[in-house]
Amino acid sequence: MKATIWHNPRCSKSREALALLEAAPGVDVTVREYLKNPPSREELAALYARAGMTPAQGLRRGEAIAKELGLATATDDAILDAMVAHPILIERPLVETDKGVRLGRPPEAIREIL
Template sequence: MKATIWHNPKCGTSRNTLAILQERGVDVTVVEYLKNPPSREKLAQLYKDAGLDPAAALRIRGTDAKERGLTEADADTVLDAMAADPILIERPLVETDKGVRLCRPKETVEEIL
């Protein structure tokens, strides 16, 4: 099985999710999204495939999302902000042939393996 993880190596949940993928023998592509952010279009596709509204995948902790009014913003505004400032993307996102999940908690990844 193949997977792509949008990963932040400083995040414990992201590291633990990556470890699950590796332990399961998954052929994983690791994308450090802060260095190589997904496009707005890719983000929209990931959230659609995960069944998430972009606001549900907005990182609040450690960001200025609330101050910017993003917690109350529409999906297009949130996607624009995430594309411009990837720190606003909650992590880790994992994509496989079985779907996409925002893996919080880390065990959520099991749903798509």
């Protein structure tokens, strides 16, 4: 099985999810450091749709830029635009397999798609 993790190596939850994936037998892991290789708006929208999440649910609300941009009450379209412009706003880790997409908070949540 192939799995892609949208990863930030500075995030402890992201590191935990990556370790879980690497320890899972038969899982071929691709690491996408989304801060270095940001997603397009279309990729991000598709990822959230597969996860059954709204962009608002995938927003890191505590980031200073989220507050600066007033994203707490923004539309999903505005949030997606902000995430593309400022990938730090993307909550992590997101893990994608053929079985779906899960936000790894807690990291154990990704077991559902392995």
